[in-house]
Every structure is written in structure tokens, then in C-alpha cells.
Amino acid sequence: MSEESNLASDLALLWGLREPSRRGPKPALTLEDIVRAAVDVADAEGLDAVSMARVAAQLGNSTMALYRHVKSKRELLVLMSDAALEYPPEFPDGNDxxxxxxxxxxxxxxxxxxxxxxxxxxxxxxxxxxxxxxxxxxxxxxxxxxxxxxxxxxxxxxxxxxxxxxxxxxxxxxxxxxxxxxxxxxxxxxxxxxxxxxxxxxxxxxxxxxxxxxxxxxxxxxxxxxxxxxxxxxxxxxxxxxxxxxxx
CATH class of the missing domain: 1.10.357.10 (Tetracycline Repressor, domain 2)
Incomplete structure (x- = not known):
């Protein structure tokens, strides 16, 4: 049983446990590229502006290229909700x-x-x-x-x-x-x-x-x-x- 089969598909995607579609030529985009572009669009234009087509345009690529990594806007929002947070700092020892x-x-x-x-x-x-x-x-x-x-x-x-x-x-x-x-x-x-x-x-x-x-x-x-x-x-x-x- 694969690691992905133990997780919902979008959660496996969050942890890098879901492989992109292998159809067609080798993808030019990475999942990180897509999420970064989506965050940039949301920062500049607001969350309502984020769509698969708009993010593809931000990347200068086709919408279908995104679907090889992300199945839907819902999945994209799940990824963005994690990417929006920087990793937390280490908290000082001795704090109450x-x-x-x-x-x-x-x-x-x-x-x-x-x-x-x-x-x-x-x-x-x-x-x-x-x-x-x-x-x-x-x-x-x-x-x-x-x-x-x-x-x-x-x-x-x-x-x-x-x-x-x-x-x-x-x-x-x-x-x-x-x-x-x-x-x-x-x-x-x-x-x-x-x-x-x-x-x-x-x-x-x-x-x-x-x-x-x-x-x-x-x-x-x-x-x-x-x-x-x-x-x-x-x-x-x-x-x-x-x-x-x-x-x-």
C-alpha cells in the first residue's frame, strides 16, 4: 500500500506524496512554481482573482499544465492556506x-x-x-x-x-x-x-x-x-x- 493511499488526495499533495500526472511531455512547471504564482496573484489582486486560468497566465503557461499537478481550484486553495504561513520560529527556552x-x-x-x-x-x-x-x-x-x-x-x-x-x-x-x-x-x-x-x-x-x-x-x-x-x-x-x- 502506497503512502498516498493512506491520505486523502489533497492532503497527500500537501506533503509531496502525490505524483503529478505522467501524461504528455515532461512538465515544465513544479508544484512550488504554481503555489508561488497563486500566492503572488492573491497578494496583488485578492483571493477572488485566483483561478486556474489566472495562475496559468501569471506563469505564462497553459491552464492544462497546472492540472498535471493540481486537480482543482479547491486543491490550489488548500496549498495556498499552508504556503501563506512562514515556518514558525523556535521559541526561546525558559518561557512560561x-x-x-x-x-x-x-x-x-x-x-x-x-x-x-x-x-x-x-x-x-x-x-x-x-x-x-x-x-x-x-x-x-x-x-x-x-x-x-x-x-x-x-x-x-x-x-x-x-x-x-x-x-x-x-x-x-x-x-x-x-x-x-x-x-x-x-x-x-x-x-x-x-x-x-x-x-x-x-x-x-x-x-x-x-x-x-x-x-x-x-x-x-x-x-x-x-x-x-x-x-x-x-x-x-x-x-x-x-x-x-x-x-x-
Whole structure:
């Protein structure tokens, strides 16, 4: 039984365990060429621009040449979702779990920031690519010295993954919205809230409106707000610390 037969076809492709089609002349392209070109297209034009035909044009080749390596756009997206992440750094020895998780979160944030389209690729299963699994391993490794059940370590890491990916996606979309219509995040939003929020029906929100919390004069700019991301990360890690204390 071959190594590929033990894996789904696209997962075998991720790990270089699937041979390209042998039909026709010897292929001039490599799988690495194709994935690199797809990433370049997505970086320059966005994920929606990626198609087998567009990537072939980027390479100055025929679409059929791509199909010798990649069977569909879906497979191409699977490959791109792994290629978008740089390999993780080695974490310093002696870090406690919280410092390790913080370093991990910042590392993923930085890696994904270089390719904002990464988080718009549909998630079709758990991490399996070489780079994704290395990042997963590094996150689990931050809890290696914590005496809690293995299932809890997995759950805590998955919670961190959810926060980092969700937090990044939110920051990207907010930054795009601020760039398109800054007033919608400042004076127009505050004015709209004052008109529609009834303090009797929405007392908690109403108090914030009355206190002027939303009366922001200037938008924060078009870029990502790291303060908001780090605040949310700190709150999540506070919860992890409380859970570790309770279990141990």
C-alpha cells in the first residue's frame, strides 16, 4: 500500500506524496512554481482573482499544465492556506506558558498580516499542512510543562486559534471599513446611536452613549488596531490562567 493511499488526495499533495500526472511531455512547471504564482496573484489582486486560468497566465503557461499537478481550484486553495504561513520560529527556552502563547499569537498575526486573504480561504477541516501543523505543535508546546489533561491542552490551544484568527479577521474588516468611510466609525456612528438607543430598553449601551464613549473625533486610521487585539488576547489568557489554576 502506497503512502498516498493512506491520505486523502489533497492532503497527500500537501506533503509531496502525490505524483503529478505522467501524461504528455515532461512538465515544465513544479508544484512550488504554481503555489508561488497563486500566492503572488492573491497578494496583488485578492483571493477572488485566483483561478486556474489566472495562475496559468501569471506563469505564462497553459491552464492544462497546472492540472498535471493540481486537480482543482479547491486543491490550489488548500496549498495556498499552508504556503501563506512562514515556518514558525523556535521559541526561546525558559518561557512560561503565557509568554509562549503570546509569542505564538503575535507570530501568527504577523505571518497572516503579510497575506490578509489567508483567513478568507474556507476552512474545510483541521490543520494538516506542514506549516500549519508546525504552528499547531508550537502552540501545544507552550503547555508542555502544565499538568493538565491532554484534551484540555488541545481545547485551550483551539480557543487561542479561534481568537487569533477571529480577531485578525475582525481587525482587517474594520480597517477596510474605516478606509472606505471614516465617519461611519466616528461622528456618524455616535450620532446614529443617540437617535436610536432607548436607555430604557438598552440600559447598558445607553449609558455608554450618554457617557460619550462613542464620541470619537478622529478614526484610528486604516491599519490594524494592535491595542484591541492585545487586549482581547490578554483577556483570553486570563481565562486560560484561571482554568489552569482550577485544574491543577
Amino acid at each position: 506558558w503565557r509568554a509562549g502563547m503570546t509569542l505564538w499569537a503575535h507570530g501568527v498575526f504577523a505571518a497572516v498580516r503579510a497575506h490578509p486573504w489567508f483567513l478568507r480561504i474556507p476552512i474545510s477541516g483541521p490543520p494538516f499542512g506542514p506549516r500549519n501543523l508546525l504552528w499547531f505543535d508550537r502552540a501545544l508546546g507552550t503547555l508542555s510543562d502544565i499538568d493538565i489533561p491532554a484534551e484540555e491542552k488541545l481545547s485551550l490551544v483551539m480557543g487561542l486559534v479561534t481568537y487569533v484568527q477571529g480577531g485578525y479577521r475582525l481587525q482587517i474588516e474594520l480597517a477596510e471599513g474605516r478606509a472606505e468611510d471614516p465617519a461611519a466609525f466616528t461622528r456618524d456612528y455616535a450620532a446614529g446611536l443617540r437617535r436610536v438607543v432607548d436607555i430604557q430598553r438598552m440600559p447598558a449601551l445607553g449609558r455608554l452613549v450618554l457617557e460619550g464613549v462613542f464620541d470619537i473625533e478622529e478614526p484610528r486610521g486604516e491599519d490594524i488596531d494592535f491595542d484591541d487585539f492585545d487586549f482581547g488576547l490578554s483577556v483570553y489568557l486570563d481565562g486560560v490562567a484561571a482554568r489552569i489554576d482550577r485544574v491543577t
